[in-house]
Amino acid sequence: MVSQEKIMSFPHMGNYHIAIEFLIRHVLENIQILSPPPTTKKTLELGSKYSPDFVCVPFKYNLGNYIEALEKGANILVQSGGGCRFGYYGEIQEQILRDLGYDFEFISIIDNKNVNPVAFFNRFKRLNPKLSFVRFAYYFQLTFKMIEAMDSIDATIRANIGFEVQEGSFERLQKEFLKELPAVEGFRQLDKIYRKYDALFRQLEVNKPQNPLRVGIVGELYTLMEPFSSCFIEKELAKKGIQVTRFITVSYLLRHHPKSSDLLKWAGKYLEYEIGADGTDSVARARMLAEAGYDGVIHIKPFGCTPEVNSMPMMQNISSDYKMPILYFSFDAQTSETGVHTRLEAFHDMLLMRREKEEWQNVI
Ligand code: SF4
Structure with missing residues (x-):
């Protein structure tokens, strides 16, 4: 290892780096943390340049994050592991980075075969031999x-x-909320901060109609949770005055994820067997959103994401049976932001026209 000082970094995904940094800071006091710079076009360019062409886009983003972190001095890289091809990403990324001449330690924090707190603790303990289980469990x-x-x-x-009535009011308050998190010292303080901001968010002035346009977003977890990778699709929908619902978050995946049997039950006649990764979730949730009378669904995935490609025929059936439009997006390194915005614009116009038609039908 070139440097004696241990500096750890990890890939970006939404704002979750705040929580990851928090955990590492408290359980690996012997290691410095370096959050990779926020994901940008440059990250994607770097990742794409050194990735195999056919690989799905989260691989490219992660690789770009790693290169940027290594360039800033990181010498320990963390890979989270996970289902689907994602579980094999780490080894290939490690090899690519070594071929590029970087000197670093590469650790997988989650062993796919062994996902439990003790296995997780053992991995941290290897990095910090002084770490006690009590401290680890607490943090x-x-x-x-x-x-x-x-x-x-x-x-x-x-x-x-x-x-929102005042442009930017939600984002400003969110920044304030996120800024308070790193200084949290215990559960009570965290709860206090959460309650304070929950109340503040509810007090923000909004001009929300009784029956706003409602759109659900389903699809692959990375594109759902890293806004840059979906050209900030949720933000674009918000600008059009649309209420957005999304189920997949980190807490949903780790603790609140429904059992497969429940997902299949919710998917009903549209799906008999699990289709891997988030595909089953996409079908089940699309049907639930249709049943709940949503105006539309947006399905997002990285280009070539097999589980999500598999979910599409069932979603098309749901769309046709429930007469609920579903817009499909595939994201890759070449995705044009303008193209995404144009399609969203057309989708929005269609939702408005459907609403107008419904209103006329009610009057007649
Ligand atoms: S879920 Fe899709 S995007 Fe994620 S690793 Fe699997 S194929 Fe790639």
Whole structure:
């Protein structure tokens, strides 16, 4: 290893780096943390340049994050592991980075075959031999609570930001909320901060109609949770005055994820077997959104994402049976932001026209 000082970094995904940094800072006091710079076009260019062409886009984003972090001095990289091809990403990324001449330690924090708190603790303990299980368990749970608080606030934002009276008020308050999190010292303080901001968000002035346009977003987890990778699709919908619902978050995946049997039950006749990764979730949720009378669904995925490609025929059936439009997006390194915005514009116009038609039908 070139440097004696241990500097750890990890890939970006939404605002979750705040919670990851928090955990690492408290359980690996012997290691410095370097949050990779926020994901930008440059990150994607770097990642794409050194990735195999056919690989799905989260691989490219992660690789770009790693290169940027290594260039800034990181010498320990963390890969989270996970289902689907994602579980094999780490080894290939490590090899690519070594071929590029970087000197670093690469650790997988989650072993796909062994996902439990003790296995997780053992991995941290290897990095910090002085770490006690009690300390680890405390901060692990506190971090999880923090993630739950972030996800809950995010859900409130998604439901209301499209109707804010003062432009930027939700984003400003969210920044303040996120700024307070790193200094949290315990559960009680975290709860206090959460309650304070939950109340503040509810007090923000909104001009929300009784029956706003409602759109659900389903699809692959990375594109759902890293806004840059979906050309900030939720923000674009909010600008059009649309209430957005999304189920997949980190706390949903780690603790609140429904059992597969429940997902299949919700998917009903549209799906008999699990289709891997988030595909089953996409079908089940699309049907639930249709049943709940949503105006439309947007399905997002990285280009070539097999589980999500598999979910599309069932979603098309749901769309046709429930007469609920579904807009499909595939994101890759070449995705044009303008193209995404144009399609969203057309989708929005169609939703408005459907509403108008319904109103006329009610009058006649
Ligand atoms: S879920 Fe899709 S995007 Fe994610 S690793 Fe699997 S194929 Fe790639």
